[in-house]
Amino acid sequence: MDTIYQHFRPDEKEFIDQVLSWKQFVEDTYAPKLTDFLDPRMQQIVETIIGTNSDIRLASFGGYLDAERKRMLLYPDYFQPNDDDFHLTLFEIQYPSKFVTIAHNHVLGSLMSLGVKREKYGDILIHDERIQFFITNEMSEYVKLEFKQIGKTTIQLIEKDMNDVISTREEWKEAITTVSSLRLDAILSAIYSISRQKTQMLINRGYVKVNWKVIEDPSFQCQEGDYFSVRGYGRSKLMSLEGKTKKEKWRITTGILK
Missing domain, CATH: 3.10.290.10 (RNA-binding S4 domain)
Incomplete structure (x- = not known):
């Protein structure tokens, strides 16, 4: 087992152990395992560890094609995953855009102040005056009830269809x-x-x-x-x-x- 750790940094050991436990879960239960949102480095680690294992397949989805933060699904070969298996909700923030400007860090800070851990929500998309974010289904009701303002600005959350995601391609x-x-x-x-x-x-x-x-x-x-x-x-x-x-x-x- 030590050989796995040699390929990564010492501070990544805890996450590697977590990935190995997910792998063990799928092997023992022959059932899929869905992760929280992972950043690209974490995704890379999962791909490196699981990618060589022929018994376990891997899929990832963050709500849209070019998503940075994604949930990953480890699954046995009989399973056929689709987008619904990633349990994502897309919210759009409605706010008085004529009078206030809301930036990425404002949304991030407000969600964190509600006690929502970073791994529970994905990319925050801002284009022109539209703002959207992805969140795990299990947190969506709580956020819908509690997320009422950003700073001193009153907001409203509108659940959107995944096809309505803002297009923001990174270059x-x-x-x-x-x-x-x-x-x-x-x-x-x-x-x-x-x-x-x-x-x-x-x-x-x-x-x-x-x-x-x-x-x-x-x-x-x-x-x-x-x-x-x-x-x-x-x-x-x-x-x-x-x-x-x-x-x-x-x-x-x-x-x-x-």
């Missing part, structure tokens, strides 16, 4: 560059074209997240597939490692969310 601007090491400060410096000193300051202040976790260590070693979020600079990704140059620098492909 990544890709670039190929070289870095002296895979340290976090070096990677961010290359992606955002800012000095190592500036990236170190941002990291030390807690302004940087790697795979949705705050990282305050500039020497943190990055890996292929890592997602970054830097306050004031937006989101990016280390898409691939292309090998080393003759001068022993890493050639990398990066992406910045447009």
Whole structure:
């Protein structure tokens, strides 16, 4: 079993144990297991662990084609999953859009203040003045009853059909560059074209997240597939490692969310 952990970071052990328990559940009961919403890094871990197991199949759905956060379904080979098996509800927020502006973090903060854990709701979609979010069916009634305002603004939740989801396709601007090491400060410096000193300051202040976790260590070693979020600079990704140059620098492909 130890060999599995070698492929991941030490702080991911707890989640890996959870994935292994889901796998065991499906094997023991011969029944499907539905997860909560997982971020892309977690999805990657599940795919790595389950993907090689021929007895258990894997499906994922976050409410629409390009969803970032998704629920995953581990199931035995007899089972035929469809979208309804992911138990999702889509809500649209009605608010006085002529008078107030509501941002992603306002919706996030309001849901968290109701005691709704982050793994219980998926992507928050904002396009023009429309705002939608996905939530697990088991939390939908509670949220419908309790979610009445964002800040001081009174809102109303309207349940929508899945086909009415807002279209917001993410686009990544890709670039190929070289870095002296895979340290976090070096990677961010290359992606955002800012000095190592500036990236170190941002990291030390807690302004940087790697795979949705705050990282305050500039020497943190990055890996292929890592997602970054830097306050004031937006989101990016280390898409691939292309090998080393003759001068022993890493050639990398990066992406910045447009």
